[in-house]
Amino acid sequence: MFKAAPKLLLGVLLLLTGCYNIGSRRLDQDQSDYSFALITAGKRQTLLNIVRLRYADTPGFLDTTQLISGYQLQRSFAVGVGTASPVRPSGNAGIQFQESPTFTFQPVTGDAYAQSFLRPMPIGSLLPLTMGGLPIDVLFRLAVQSVNLISNAGSIGGDVGRGSPEFFELIHDLRVLQVAGLLGIQLEHSAEIPGKTPSFDRVFLNVSSTDNPILAETVYETRRFFQMKPKDERVEVVYGAGQPRPGQIRILTRTMLGALGQIAYQIDVPQDDITSGRTQPRIQLIGRETKPIVVVHVGKTVPDNTFTSVQYDKKYYYIYENDFDSKLAFTMLQILLELSKTTKSPGTIVTIPVNG
Numbered sequence: 507m508f509k510a511a512p513k514l515l516l517g518v519l520l521l522l523t524g525c526y527n528i529g530s531r532r533l534d535q536d537q538s539d540y541s542f543a544l545i546t547a548g549k550r551q552t553l554l555n556i557v558r559l560r561y562a563d564t565p566g567f568l569d570t571t572q573l574i575s576g577y578q579l580q581r582s583f584a585v586g587v588g589t590a591s592p593v594r595p596s597g598n599a600g601i602q603f604q605e606s607p608t609f610t611f612q613p614v615t616g617d618a619y620a621q622s623f624l625r626p627m628p629i630g631s632l633l634p635l636t637m638g639g640l641p642i643d644v645l646f647r648l649a650v651q652s653v654n655l656i657s658n659a660g661s662i663g664g665d666v667g668r669g670s671p672e673f674f675e676l677i678h679d680l681r682v683l684q685v686a687g688l689l690g691i692q693l694e695h696s697a698e699i700p701g702k703t704p705s706f707d708r709v710f711l712n713v714s715s716t717d718n719p720i721l722a723e724t725v726y727e728t729r730r731f732f733q734m735k736p737k738d739e740r741v742e743v744v745y746g747a748g749q750p751r752p753g754q755i756r757i758l759t760r761t762m763l764g765a766l767g768q769i770a771y772q773i774d775v776p777q778d779d780i781t782s783g784r785t786q787p788r789i790q791l792i793g794r795e796t797k798p799i800v801v802v803h804v805g806k807t808v809p810d811n812t813f814t815s816v817q818y819d820k821k822y823y824y825i826y827e828n829d830f831d832s833k834l835a836f837t838m839l840q841i842l843l844e845l846s847k848t849t850k851s852p853g854t855i856v857t858i859p860v861n862g
Contacts, residue, residue, distance in 0.1 A: 553815070554818065561784055574607065623763045648842065650759055650760065654749065659771075683728065686718075712739055743757055769800045773788060812827055
């Protein structure tokens with residue numbers, strides 16, 4: 507009559523001691539889920555700040571500095587034996603699983619804000635991104651204000667913000683050379699000379715020769731623009747604006763806030779917002795590139811196929827999932843945002859204590 511009791515007790519023991527190893531089971535899922543959540547939140551914050559700048563509103567940045575997600579497993583068991591004949595054991599068991607996430611945010615202010623968003627992007631960190639395959643034309647549209655004496659699109663409103671047609675011709679040619687493998691970036695490190703000069707990095711742009719007649723014309727035009735000698739294949743890139751010295755290119759980079767504003771000023775907002783004076787008409791680009799670098803749409807609802815979206819002043823702003831060019835430029839902007847951070851903290855710390 508008690509043959510079923512050992513089986514029941516054995517099952518309960520396995521339940522209580524049978525290794526509900528939450529930590530190892532949750533590791534892979536938590537890593538994927540929280541990574542996705544952090545990236546999604548970062549995209550939404552960036553887009554919201556772009557929209558704020560479009561309306562001359564104050565941008566704000568919050569860094570997620572710590573994430574703690576605690577799991578608690580509670581198990582209970584009760585067993586009894588009846589007095590009726592035949593005697594039958596009875597029992598019940600239960601498991602309660604609870605998650606308690608905690609997030610820690612830190613606003614970016616003061617010196618950290620100035621260093622991350624108001625400092626021009628260093629050329630030594632910017633140009634090497636093209637060595638990893640990022641399109642140089644998109645990078646220049648985002649982060650470069652001028653090359654030598656030609657200007658990229660600038661501040662909101664007026665012809666002064668439209669940029670020079672030559673700028674778009676130049677970055678088109680640079681992209682053609684990059685795809686063809688004829689464009690390269692070199693970094694040279696000069697060691698410190700005690701008591702004389704500190705250590706520094708020099709950046710060089712290479713424009714290689716080719717036997718392809720079509721590409722050879724692009725090589726010739728690019729070298730001519732940079733005032734390179736016919737047989738020279740590289741030229742030094744230095745920070746600044748205006749007429750360069752022989753053998754140099756002068757590139758004036760933007761601040762991170764300037765890059766965000768450039769995208770903001772190209773958003774095509776409702777006419778009522780312009781008429782009422784809440785914002786100004788968007789920049790009308792000229793030359794080869796007349797399409798905004800990131801196309802941000804505005805509507806009363808959010809479509810299903812969106813890459814990212816935010817709500818601002820009872821309207822929704824979003825980027826379409828099938829707009830590859832806009833997604834690429836926006837992703838590159840996110841990369842630049844990460845590179846601009848100067849905090850010495852190790853980044854987001856994810857702590858997951860498990861109590862079982």
